[in-house]
Amino acid sequence: MVDEEFPxxxxxxxxxxxxxxxxxxxxxxxxxxxxxxxxxxxTIEEMMPVIRQVTQExxxxxxxxxxxxxxxxxxxxxxxxxxxxxxxxxxxxxFVLKISPLQTDQTSV
Numbered sequence: 001m002v003d004e005e006f007p008x009x010x011x012x013x014x015x016x017x018x019x020x021x022x023x024x025x026x027x028x029x030x031x032x033x034x035x036x037x038x039x040x041x042x043t044i045e046e047m048m049p050v051i052r053q054v055t056q057e058x059x060x061x062x063x064x065x066x067x068x069x070x071x072x073x074x075x076x077x078x079x080x081x082x083x084x085x086x087x088x089x090x091x092x093x094x095f096v097l098k099i100s101p102l103q104t105d106q107t108s109v
Contacts, residue, residue: 008035048086048094062086065093 009032017025048062065087071080081099088094 048096049088060089062088062094 009028012020012028020028063086065085067082067084069080069082072078079099081097084096084098086094086096
């Protein structure tokens with residue numbers, strides 16, 4: 001679960017966002033995209049919480065809510081993998097990205 005500030009940007013509260021004009025919202029979108037493009041890529045190595053092996057007497061296991069595959073957003077943003085949303089027995093939800101190693105162009109110039 002992500003629960004941290006976005007570096008370099010002050011994100012308004014839900015109440016503040018509801019009161020903003022479309023122009024103000026677009027300015028925030030553009031600023032967020034610009035700042036995120038400047039940030040280095042970061043690999044997260046966190047694993048999903050381990051839950052006991054399923055038996056008839058054990059608690060319910062995480063439930064897969066939805067799953068999708070993705071590949072190359074555009075010519076600059078390359079990558080592929082799967083995205084899965086899970087719900088744990090306590091109601092918490094997790095979003096898991098499994099990204100395949102990037103394929104690089106091996107063509108010689």
